[in-house]
Structures are given as structure tokens and as C-alpha cells.
Amino acid sequence: MDLIDNILKGERAAIAKAITLVESSKYSDQQISRQMISELIKKPGKSIRVGFSGPPGVGKSTFIESFGSYLVSQNYKLGILAIDPSSQITGGSILGDKTRMVEISKNPNTFIRSTPSRGSLGGISMGTREASIILDAAGYDFIFIETVGVGQSEIVASNLVDIFTLIVGPGSGDELQGIKKGITEYADIFIVNKNDGELKIEASKTAADYKSALSYYKKLDELEKQVLLVSAIEQTGMEDVIKTINQIIDQNKLKGIFEERRANQLEYWIEEEVKNIIASDITKRLSSKGNISKYSEKVMKNEMSMFEAVETITKDTLK
Amino acid sequence: MTNKSNNGFNTWQKSFEKETKKNFIDARSETDEGIDIKPVYTKDDLENFSFVENNSLPGQWPYTRGPKASMYTNRPWTIRQYAGFSTAEESNEFYKKNLESGQKGLSVAFDLPTHRGYDSDDDLVMGDVGKAGVAIDTVEDMKILFNSIPLDQMSVSMTMNGAVLPVLASFIVAGEEQGVDRSLLSGTIQNDILKEFMVRNTYIYPPEPSMKIVADIIEFTSKEMPKFNSISISGYHMQEAGADNVLELAYTLADGMEYVRAAMSKGLDVDDFAPRLSFFFAIGTDFFMEIAKLRAARTLWAKIMKDFGAKNERSLILRTHCQTSGVSLTEKDPYNNIIRTSYEALSAILGGTQSLHTNSFDEAIALPTDESARIARNTQLILQNETGVTKTVDPLAGSYFVENLTEELSKKAWDIITEIEELGGMTKAVKAGIPKLKIEESATKKQAKVDSGSRVVVGVNKYKNPKEPSVDVRVIDNNRVRDDQIKKIQAIKESRDTTAVEKALANLTNAAKDETNLLAPCIEAIKLRATVGEVSKALEQVYGRHFAKSLSVSGVYGKHFEGDQEFMKVENKIKEFENLNGRRPRVLVVKMGQDGHDRGAKIVATSFADMGFDVDMGPLFQSPRDVAKDAIENDVHAIGVSTLAAGHKTLVPELMKGLKEIDPKSKIIVFVGGIIPEQDYEFLYENNVSAIFGPGSNIIESAEKVIDLITDNLSKV
Ligand code: B12
Ligand SMILES: Nc1nc2c(ncn2[C@@H]2O[C@H](COP(=O)(O)OP(=O)(O)OP(=O)(O)O)[C@@H](O)[C@H]2O)c(=O)[nH]1
């Protein structure tokens, strides 16, 4: 495919078109997309994929603008996939991320793509994983994935990246109670943003809260989780972030964790794909046979029990 | 005994209900402000007031009836037309002509690069120089602007907020070099930065340092320029951006309170500066509402200033300039605008304004021509000389309706002011983006009313003129203006003492690091012929440049059209499109160059999203190349350029070039909305623009055309 060559050459329009393909809900696009991804996967680049998640409005986009500017000033090439939470269920969506990444979006060494999340699970849109494969093949050093943190989403998002970062705001220490259980499982770095002006004291306090909570849950053989204080607006703390990212990546590579994670993610991906295919196949079969309405009528009329109906339909569908 | 229980009223109500076949209660109509207007008002409606005092007199507490006892019976309002275009030379000629024809004060409109602190030779402002106002790069331009206009006799109003320091400094130096001491300069500088962050968009630095600059200017003028108004606290731009009258009133007064606090934090006594605060309101088409608004503004401000501990009576009095509404004027059937403006002007006069600008009928087409400006000015001359409105002070006092409306507006505005105060004041509210969002919401509602036809705009959605008249348009050759300005800058840079300038600029940067007043070091730099851009950059080194984080309303437009056939038709086309193409139609809506008119772009974006488009919203002030990059990376189907400040002929071809440079095979189509004079249509079409949507375009119809064009374009291989 021409498209693949052009992606490998790093052509902006080709990358963009390819991402459209992987996001498409059209069957023929999906076919092309699979072929393309299979090819691209054979030509892996060197990119490090970093996830940034956190509650709405903590400053994820602003942080990415700020941190990203720092990285491109060090001559790194940076791809950004922003999953915009602003989509509505009924209508279309307004993708406003670019109004928060003004400086960085001008830079020729960046590629920034916003995608409406369409309310899909975990704020990860269809195609995010594939999009990062495209950017990787196109030669980007870092790939940032911005997602809104809502409950389950972090787990899904962390499955797409090499390093997962949770951004929180000053005063969020209280919410810690609720989330600390699983927190060490998936986040590698905790960034307390808005460490500036009147919020400084509160931010330090929040960082301390996180540190103590994290050390409490730390597993024996694990590295100490990092809690960093930054101000996206004042662009402070950025060196620490890159230093920490590099440190963790080096450590993980050394210990084989890096590869292990990628292998697990691949496993997870394959499993997901298989599940998806089976699920859509089953859905098709179900609707073509019309069993559901047929048997639920019987249940309504007390001709059979609800569980009998379930069993019968299942058997018939899997036949 | 109250009126309602008396027989007279009951009989009236019966007759009313018989005539209208409507219940008296249902016959009320709701205004944009959420005030229910009754079909009749009576003496009862003058009761239970908490703000308006029924028997007050003009020039007396609470000043509802006017700042002065005699008002226009002694001296009519000042006719002050806002104008400025291209070069200082041309603007100067224009001012002199106007002064000869009966205008009393001067009001300078600067071009957008000047507003935003860029010199004319800056690459960032290529399409903007001299387009929407006069370009001022150095004090030499300022001197030309006031050539043969004696600054000790002429009061000069300057609409300047972002680059307020270098521009006020240039004015002071120009005066001094004319031989006029700064203490003799009279006039007003707008210096109202908060509303820039909300609606006008010519800010430079972030909110906090910007507020410090405002306070510096209030401090400096209160000490050295006793005849000069240090600030013009402006609601005008809010209404023009879509705010209803309550929002306009509340936010303006809340801004005022914030400035008072900023000045007091400099150690000034409130009476040292409060008499020199002035206001600026818009006068729209809601005739009585606008009258009530001015009366309510004076009433509330008196109370606010008393609470600040003002002792001098002059501190309590709100004096205001007004301008008729530009947004009420239409591109279609433009002579109607003369009529609209006349009524709005009358409203401002009955409300008791101190000075007035009346818009030209070609407002929605381009900057005014000499001819249209003359008619606009004559509107006021006729009011002053032929109608008798100057003979009685506050003639509507005692009107059940107007007094009641004044009270209602005051109450509603006071509630919002209280809310903002509880939030911690306007700077905080503005930083959080709340007022901007509220104004955009209000603007979106207004648009929905017009598009659905529930609000009639003559000549636009009803009573259309089958034979649109063609009108003359002022054309500005901005390339020539830019070249001239660049030559002037070069000449000055060659002849000035460079080391001295550099030292002065370094001084300024240092001053910005401490808390010293910045105007004095600015004056020094300007005197040495530093440019407006250089001065702005010297401060930017310390403060940085502000980038607005813009939020968007959603669902407001769509809600108005539930069940609407036309709306659903577009929705269905979009669904069909999605089924066919695997994604929704995706449109990037952008503002390029220094044009800060974002009302249209924001409304179109939110309405399109409500219909089902995926809309990428670009930030303000993008360059065509940045837009091309954004568009291609997001693989949008189309770019919608919203352009109102006349940069389109430079910016659109640049965008086309940018697209082709990144992707020679790019199939992204481009359409343009905003202020496009008819004679430019062909130029744009020749540059491959697919469609043009001028002022007054129905958004649903526009959306349908856009989806059709996108579909068409995709089917071409
Ligand atoms: C409102 C307004 C303002 C507000 C702007 C508030 C805001 N945040 O937007 C305020 C008061 C702040 C303002 C200020 C200025 N203004 Co002004 N303003 C207007 C005014 C009166 C109305 C514009 C408007 O918002 N209309 C309502 C919206 C909904 O309509 P619209 O934008 O035209 O959009 C419709 C269509 O055009 C189309 N459309 C537009 N964009 C798009 C995009 C897409 C994708 C699609 C499909 C359709 C579409 O659909 C929309 C719905 O119908 C116009 C005159 C006029 N009557 O049009 C002058 C006007 C645009 N302003 C003008 C000027 C000069 C200025 C200043 C530069 C003055 C100065 N020197 O200081 C300042 C600076 C502003 C800045 N930062 O750029 C001039 C521009 C002159 C020119 N083009 O030659 C005008 C034309 C007035 C005049 N005749 O002098 N202004
Ligand atoms: N004080 C302070 N404010 C910040 C900082 N970073 C971001 N903000 C503000 O927080 C708000 C939200 O910032 P965004 O970057 O849009 O946040 P986000 O997390 O990307 O938001 P969503 O994408 O909507 O979930 C904006 O008003 C920013 O100005 C910071 O470092 N300090």
C-alpha cells in the first residue's frame, strides 16, 4: 500500500488518513485498517507511549502543552492522541483540545489528533491503540494519550501505554480514600498539577497525602511510586517529569518489565478482539433468528420460565 | 385601596381578555432577560421598590434620573463618533472633517495589531495592519493622528486595553511635543481589561498582571492627569457579543467594583479616583429596556460606591458613553439600519447618556464610508435640533412601566453581582471562564430565536427585499498601509539612539519585575522612539502572553429546535453520512489573524455540533499555516473560516497554500463566514472557497449546504 510507505516516511496527511481508517465504523475501512495495522506492526518504531489521565479540568491538556513544549525543545518528535470527553450522546461533539495546546500544535515536530470519545468505555475511543501503532511506525519518539479519568477508564487506558500517569489537582487527597485500592496497580507516576499561586500549599499537602498513601500500599519488590509537583501554567517541574519517565523506562527495560507489559497488552488486545468478533457475531445471529422476542413472549404467557428461555436461546444460538 | 381590586382595573382586564381572547397572565411576554412584560402597568407597579426611589430628582441620590440636575436642557449630549482606519494621515483628515461638521469629541479606533501589541512589520499580523482601525507604531504616528487638533481643547477617547501602556504613553508624549502639558489633556482611555478576557479579545498579558496595569494607569492619571478619565468600564462589548441586558449591567458593574478594589489596593483613597471612572453601554433594539438599563446602572452604582465608603458626591455618580448596537444592524436591506439606529439613539437619550456614537448603515458590510458616517452623525444632530428631546430632563420618570422595569433590572442584576462577589470577584470569575460562557449561551439563544423565526428581523427572516440595493464600500489597501508603516518604522529605527532605547526597554522590563508604576518608564521609552511592539515585548518578557482556554456551550441551540422539520432534516443527513462514511462529517471552525470576533464562530460551532457534526474548535489568533496543520492532522472534511475584520483576502489564500504545502492532494474544502463585502465573493471563489455565509445566514440552512458540499466533494474522485 502507498499509504504504508507514506506513513513510514512520516507524511502528515497519510498518518491522518490512516487514523481515520482505524477509527472508522465502516466495514470496508475496517478491513483495510486491519491489513494496514498488520503491516505496520512489523515495522515498530522506537516510541514510548505515555498515558495521561485524570478528572475533567485538572489541566491534562494544559500540562501536555507545557510538558510537550519542553520535549520538542529537546528535539523529540511528539504525537498526541487526545480523547475529547466533550462529546454528547445524541449530537456531535465540540473538540476543544486545540484551544489548550496552542503553542505545541504549531510545532512541526508534533502531530495532534483529537477524537470524540462517543461515550465509549473508559473514554478510550475505538482505534486509539491502532493510532498509536501508526504514530510509532511514523517515527514519533513519544506518544501521549490524553483521557478523562472516570472510574474504570484508567485501567483501559493503562493497557495502551508503557507508562501511565495520573494527573490530579490540589485538594484531591480526599478522593484518595476511594481510589487508593487499585491505584498502585496501574499508575506509574502521580502528578499533582496547579502547584502555583494560592494553590501551592494545598498542592504540596496533596502530594504528601499521595506519597504516604502510596508507600502504605507499596508491594515489597516494587519501585517507590513517584509523586511529582508541577505547574502546567508556569511550566515548572517539567524536568522532573521527563527524568522520572526515563528512569522508569530504563528500570523497566532492565528488569524486563517493559517487554512483559507489552506482551501482556498484546495478549489483552487479542483477547479483546476475539471477544469483540464473537460478540458481534452472536448479536447478528440473535437478531436474525428472532429468538429473543419469540421466547420472551412465551415467558410472558407463563409457557416457560425465564431461565429455561435463556438456556434454550443460548443453545440454539451457539449451535 | 389598590388598583387591581378596583372596578376600573377589573373592567379593563375583561375588555382586554375579550379583545385578545387571551388570559391576562398568558398575555405577558418574556424578554431575553427573563423579565415578564405585562400588557399594562398601573400605579401598583410602583410599590415595594428596593432600589428605585419614586420621588427622586435628577442630579440627586440615587441618581436614577441622571447625573446632573439640568441634563440636556443646559448642554446636549456629546456626539462622539468612534472611527479610525488605515494610516494616521487618513484618520486625521477624517477627524478634522467630522469636527467641522458638528462632531464634538474624538474617538480613536486602533487597528488590531496595535491593540495586541504588535508592530506593523510583525509577520504575525500580515493581514491585519490598518484594516479595522488606525495603525500606531510609534509616537510619530500619534503625532500625525492629532496633527492640527489642539489636544488641550479637544477631548479624546481612545479604545485601548491590551497595549494601553505604550498607547497612553504615546498620547502623553504627542501632547507634550505639541506643547501641551499632560495635566491639560482631557478624554478617556478604555483601559478595561476584564471585558477583553470575556468578549473583546484584545488582551496581551494574563489577568493578574493586566489588572496591575489597569491600576497603574488609574494611579498615574489620578495624580498627573486630573482632566482625564482613567477607565471606561464597558458593557457595550458584552451586549454586542450576545449578553442580555441583565448580564451586561451586572458584569459591567461587577467589573467596576473590581477596578475600584484594584485602585484602592494601590493605597489610593476611593474619592481620589472614583470621579474619573466612566462607563460605556450598548443600546440595542429593546427600546424601553435600554432606557431602564441606564437608569438602573446609575441607581446601582451609587449604592455600590456608597458601600465602598465614597464621600465625594461625584464618586457616586455614574457617567456613561453609549453606542447604538452594531449587531442589531443587518447586511440585508441595509438602509433599514438607519431607522434602527435612530430608535436606538432615542433610547440612549431618554436613558440620559452623556455622549453617544451612532452606527452607520453599512455596519454589517465594512468600515463606514464618508457618506454613511455623515448620515450616522446627522441622526444625532436631528435629535438634538429638531425633536425637542433636549427640553425636559428624564421625561419618562413616573412612567409605571419604565420605573418598574428599572427596578426589575436592578434586582436581577444585583443578584448576579452578589453571586460574583461571593465567588471572589470578577477577576476570579473571568479566569474560570464563567461570564464568557454565560454570554455565549445568551448569544446562542438569540441566534436560535432568529433562525427559528420566533424573533423577526425585518429584511432578514421576514419582509425580505426582493431587490437588494447595492451600496458603496470603503476599501482599504492593507498591503499599501503595511508597506508605508514598515517604511516609517525603519526610518525611525535608523534615526533614533538605539543604545538609549535598549536601556529604556531594559528599565521597563526591570520595573515590571517589581511593583513600580509602569507608565513613567513607558513614557521614557516612547519618548526615545521605542515602538509599541517593543514596549509590549519588554513587558511580555516578565508577564508572558495570555492564551485563552475556551469553553463551549452545548445543547442550547438544539433545544430550541426539538421537533423542527428543517433541523431534523439536517440531523438525518448527518446520520446517513455517518452510515455511509464510517464517521460523522467533521468540520474545523477557525479564526485567523488578530480578528477577535468570536461570537459567530462559537455559535456556529455549538449549533453544528448540536445537529450532529464533529466540530474542531481552533483557538483565536491562528496563522493560516497552523490551521492547515490542524485540519490535515485531524483529517477534517471541511474548514469553516469565520472572518470579520477584513483579513480574508490575505488569510484565505494563505490557508489554501498551507493546505497544498502539507498535502498536495488535499481534498479538504473551505468555506467562509462573516463580513465579506459582495465585491470580494468572486475573489474568494477564484481561490477555491466552496461557499460563503454572510451576516444573517440561517445556521440550519448553512449546515445543510455544508453537509451537501462535503458529500458532493467526497463523491468526486
Ligand atoms: C459584535 C461585534 C463586535 C464585538 C465582538 C464580540 C465577539 N466576541 O465576537 C465587539 C464589540 C467586541 C467588537 C469589537 C471590534 N469590532 Co466589531 N463588530 C461586531 C458586529 C456588530 C457584529 C458581529 C457579530 O457578532 N454578529 C453576530 C454573529 C452571529 O454573526 P456573524 O459573525 O456574522 O456570523 C454569521 C454569519 O456571518 C455566518 N458565519 C460566520 N462565521 C461563520 C463560520 C462558519 C463555519 C459558517 C458556516 C458560517 C459563519 O453565520 C453566522 C450566523 O448567521 C460587526 C458588524 C455586523 N453587524 O456584523 C462589527 C464589525 C465586525 N467590527 C468591526 C471592528 C472594526 C471592530 C474592532 C476592530 C473595532 C476597533 N478598531 O476597535 C473591534 C475589535 C474586535 C477584535 N478583537 O477583533 C468591523 C470590521 C470592519 C471590516 N470588516 O472592515 C465591523 C464590520 C463593524 C464595522 N462596520 O465597522 N465587534
Ligand atoms: N492554576 C493553574 N491552573 C491550571 C494549571 N493547568 C491547567 N489549569 C487550568 O485548569 C483548567 C482546565 O485545564 P485543561 O488543560 O483544559 O484541563 P483538562 O484536564 O485537559 O480538561 P478536560 O480535557 O476538559 O478534562 C484551565 O482553566 C486551566 O487554565 C496549572 O498548572 N495551574
Ligand SMILES: [Mg+2]
Ligand atoms: Mg483536555
